[in-house]
Amino acid sequence: MPPGCMRSALLPREFYDRDPVRVARALLGCLLLRRARAGLAGGRIVETEAYLADGDPACHASRGRTRKNASMFGRPGTAYVYAIHSRWCFNVVTEPEGRASAVLVRAIEPLAGLPLMQARRAARQAGRDDAALPARDLARGPARLCEALAIDRRLDGWDLTRGTRLWISADDGPRPAAIATSARIGVTSGGELPLRFYWAGSPFVSR
DNA sequence: CTGAGGATAGTCT
DNA sequence: GACTATCCTCAGA
Secondary structure, eight states: OHHHHHTOOEHHHHHHHSSHHHHHHHHTOOOOEEEEEEEEEEEEEEEEEOOOOOOOSSTTTHHHHOTTTTGSSSSSTTTTEEEEEEEEEEEEESTTTOOOOEEEEEEEEEEHHHHHHHHHHHHTTSOOOOOOOOGGGGGGSHHHHHHHTTTTGTEEEEEEOOOEEEEEEEEOOOSOOOOEEOOOOSSSSTTTOOOEEEEOTTTOOOO
């Protein structure tokens, strides 16, 4: 861990209690951390996407509450983890409880627990080459990120402000010199809204 | 009970 | 850029 991590501060609930676009931008540069029995792993958030409570068909809560998206309706700072094609995606709930907006964390720059992340990622690809994956490929993309950090449905609904198991900290390390914007990746409904944000120039961004 | 669909990623052209 | 494996949830009958 770089020195900056030592002075990192757990993000309070108020951080998440605002519109998802602001949260998505503010999360760039923050540290996503995961502690499990196997050890600590995590890194710097470099890519996010916002999903809006109003007028956003791509938002999972747009057609009301179901068992699957229930945690989206929870307090700001709650984790929303869902599966697509047998892979996991990790979101942070934003705005006051019941609004059901969120930010999808799409990629991190791995900083802590690289061997652990490599082992987790290699496990799925068992049978392929034995070479360890480069840091760049450990957590580039939402499903890869969850695999590297061992995030699955057991963490759906987890309170990120607790500061255990899975949490996010501010960091006084580098901040993005520029935040790039684009349409969200893979969304079939919701148009071309510029709701994807990423650290311009970072090699750890997906695509 | 059945079928459609999905905020992916790996592979091929 | 296109194709698709693969599986869980949900809506509809």
